[in-house]
Amino acid sequence: MIDKAPWITYRPELRVLDCTIRDGGLINNSKFTDDQVKAVYHACVASGIDYMEIGYKNSVEQFPRAEYGPWRHCEEEDLRRIVGDHKKVAPGLKLAAMADAGGKSDWKRQIIPAKDSVLSMIRVACYASQISEAVEMIHHCHEQGYETTLNLMAVSIVQEAEIDTVLQLAAKTPISAVVVVDSYGNLYREQIDYLVRKYAKSVEGMKKEVGIHAHNNLQLAFANTIEAIILGCNRVDATLMGLGRGAGNCPMELLLGFLRNPKFKLRAVLDVIQHTILPMRKQFDWGPSIPYNITGQMNMHPRSAMSFRASQTPDDYLAFYDRALSDV
Amino acid sequence: MIDKAPWITYRPELRVLDCTIRDGGLINNSKFTDDQVKAVYHACVASGIDYMEIGYKNSVEQFPRAEYGPWRHCEEEDLRRIVGDHKKVAPGLKLAAMADAGGKSDWKRQIIPAKDSVLSMIRVACYASQISEAVEMIHHCHEQGYETTLNLMAVSIVQEAEIDTVLQLAAKTPISAVVVVDSYGNLYREQIDYLVRKYAKSVEGMKKEVGIHAHNNLQLAFANTIEAIILGCNRVDATLMGLGRGAGNCPMELLLGFLRNPKFKLRAVLDVIQHTILPMRKQFDWGPSIPYNITGQMNMHPRSAMSFRASQTPDDYLAFYDRALSDV
Numbered sequence: 151m152i153d154k155a156p157w158i159t160y161r162p163e164l165r166v167l168d169c170t171i172r173d174g175g176l177i178n179n180s181k182f183t184d185d186q187v188k189a190v191y192h193a194c195v196a197s198g199i200d201y202m203e204i205g206y207k208n209s210v211e212q213f214p215r216a217e218y219g220p221w222r223h224c225e226e227e228d229l230r231r232i233v234g235d236h237k238k239v240a241p242g243l244k245l246a247a248m249a250d251a252g253g254k255s256d257w258k259r260q261i262i263p264a265k266d267s268v269l270s271m272i273r274v275a276c277y278a279s280q281i282s283e284a285v286e287m288i289h290h291c292h293e294q295g296y297e298t299t300l301n302l303m304a305v306s307i308v309q310e311a312e313i314d315t316v317l318q319l320a321a322k323t324p325i326s327a328v329v330v331v332d333s334y335g336n337l338y339r340e341q342i343d344y345l346v347r348k349y350a351k352s353v354e355g356m357k358k359e360v361g362i363h364a365h366n367n368l369q370l371a372f373a374n375t376i377e378a379i380i381l382g383c384n385r386v387d388a389t390l391m392g393l394g395r396g397a398g399n400c401p402m403e404l405l406l407g408f409l410r411n412p413k414f415k416l417r418a419v420l421d422v423i424q425h426t427i428l429p430m431r432k433q434f435d436w437g438p439s440i441p442y443n444i445t446g447q448m449n450m451h452p453r454s455a456m457s458f459r460a461s462q463t464p465d466d467y468l469a470f471y472d473r474a475l476s477d478v
Numbered sequence: 479m480i481d482k483a484p485w486i487t488y489r490p491e492l493r494v495l496d497c498t499i500r501d502g503g504l505i506n507n508s509k510f511t512d513d514q515v516k517a518v519y520h521a522c523v524a525s526g527i528d529y530m531e532i533g534y535k536n537s538v539e540q541f542p543r544a545e546y547g548p549w550r551h552c553e554e555e556d557l558r559r560i561v562g563d564h565k566k567v568a569p570g571l572k573l574a575a576m577a578d579a580g581g582k583s584d585w586k587r588q589i590i591p592a593k594d595s596v597l598s599m600i601r602v603a604c605y606a607s608q609i610s611e612a613v614e615m616i617h618h619c620h621e622q623g624y625e626t627t628l629n630l631m632a633v634s635i636v637q638e639a640e641i642d643t644v645l646q647l648a649a650k651t652p653i654s655a656v657v658v659v660d661s662y663g664n665l666y667r668e669q670i671d672y673l674v675r676k677y678a679k680s681v682e683g684m685k686k687e688v689g690i691h692a693h694n695n696l697q698l699a700f701a702n703t704i705e706a707i708i709l710g711c712n713r714v715d716a717t718l719m720g721l722g723r724g725a726g727n728c729p730m731e732l733l734l735g736f737l738r739n740p741k742f743k744l745r746a747v748l749d750v751i752q753h754t755i756l757p758m759r760k761q762f763d764w765g766p767s768i769p770y771n772i773t774g775q776m777n778m779h780p781r782s783a784m785s786f787r788a789s790q791t792p793d794d795y796l797a798f799y800d801r802a803l804s805d806v
Contacts, residue, residue, distance in 0.1 A: 373701030
């Protein structure tokens with residue numbers, strides 16, 4: 151229809167990361183069963199996905215085992231129970247975990263040398279005010295042999311000057327990518343454009359990539375993800391059926407349908423969605439329902455909408471809207 | 479966050495059209511109850527929406543009353559039962575109906591003079607091959623005193639040369655707008671950009687507007703709609719909670735949250751969604767589920783997905799995918 155239609159081809163350097171178990175763990179305290187995690191793992195292998203983020207490296211003291219499932223700590227023995235001798239068996243898929251700054255992670259102890267782990271990448275997540283610890287964590291992980299990224303969370307509430315400072319500091323670290331993270335699902339395309347260009351400029355000529363992690367509060371997660379791809383983002387997050395906290399994430403099934411790299415196999419993704427993810431709908435709520443639309447539009451953390459959706463009146467949209475307005 | 483943030487202001491000339499009852503009628507043979515249509519009507523009035531498309535002007539012979547509800551024919555007495563002496567009571571809202579070309583509409587008889595009707599606008603819908611009849615219909619409606627638009631359907635399967643010819647013919651008619659209609663929910667942003675620019679060029683300097691009517695197969699209806707708005711589209715379609723055929727339409731609640739015109743009142747929209755639209759979910763299926771993702775990605779009419787979603791196995795995504803591939 152147009153003279154040039156770049157979307158019918160593909161960029162081989164683009165890498166897809168599945169964060170279903172990690173981001174979804176924010177709904178259920180990471181209490182996925184072994185069978186569920188195995189099914190997602192095998193689907194990632196079969197569909198040609200590049201990275202699977204299998205959980206958090208969070209501290210056992212702060213996130214006790216009695217309350218949180220094993221995918222909140224990603225201890226090596228738990229991981230191996232699912233993936234075996236992963237690096238030998240399925241080297242095409244790299245495993246990742248997320249480590250939070252702000253004291254949530256006991257990273258000096260928890261992050262063992264990469265040669266002894268099934269993990270290949272640690273994504274360091276921080277709020278702007280935690281950037282100093284995040285930089286330390288990145289260096290530590292790098293020294294342990296991991297690939298690293300910096301994920302600056304909730305960017306839609308960070309002041310411009312702070313973003314710039316974070317990017318300046320991040321650029322000096324050995325990260326392979328800096329990720330635009332729209333935690334509140336608040337951003338429109340033009341804001342995504344602006345941030346992707348800013349992030350790209352901050353790492354220009356350094357062989358670092360820009361990533362995108364979108365939330366679906368305004369039904370824009372997929373749209374904003376492909377927008378970022380068009381602008382050159384080569385690290386792309388998605389989850390199966392959009393499973394993730396609150397409104398959820400960019401749906402993997404839409405992303406793989408958009409990418410034209412023949413190495414990606416949509417059928418394996420549909421298979422695990424049908425047999426493993428869809429049944430979870432009976433257990434918990436995610437996706438862009440109206441309370442999440444409202445927090446997204448108001449640039450608020452989704453926690454009020456999550457607790458409302460878990461209440462006795464999850465569809466009393468008016469009550470939620472009136473309360474949200476009066477809280478401002 | 480950006481030096482210029484045009485989205486925090488608004489364009490007063492932008493007009494929003496609610497087509498919940500018209501497009502939703504393709505799911506339930508337009509068998510909405512009077513109470514449902516009244517609730518939507520009052521919400522449109524209360525929320526400051528500019529146009530409400532209340533149904534089709536389809537022929538009673540081809541769409542018999544035994545099978546189709548009154549909103550498939552929009553006879554004057556049925557309309558007045560809902561809206562009373564509308565033009566006097568609520569002049570801020572204009573009522574519209576859609577008339578299909580291709581012999582589906584008995585337009586010479588059905589479209590009475592506008593001065594005798596509660597309707598102010600007739601939107602003429604056609605496939606490319608029906609443009610000659612559509613032009614006749616537009617002239618007829620205009621002579622009867624109506625505002626008119628041309629809605630070229632399923633544009634994602636129309637060849638470029640045909641689109642150009644349709645636009646050329648349409649530009650010579652007295653339409654007030656020509657509408658980009660992505661019936662299959664197939665288009666990505668760049669394709670929307672291309673079409674909106676092409677449509678705008680075809681009516682340049684003629685005081686005609688460009689409209690957008692998006693479907694949500696790829697969760698892109700809202701994204702594509704705001705993209706069209708950014709490019710200057712001033713006629714924008716949406717439906718309550720996205721209600722509409724198959725994957726549904728651009729959700730009105732997201733659209734009004736994006737537009738910053740203080741005349742629009744989101745609360746009235748949330749009210750009717752909570753009390754009238756949400757309960758319809760128990761009656762019938764709409765929204766971007768995986769079978770609709772697949773027809774959207776494959777640029778197919780949603781009918782196969784609709785019949786699959788109405789079958790005994792609506793969530794057997796693999797079966798649907800395998801069948802869709804083997805049909806190509």
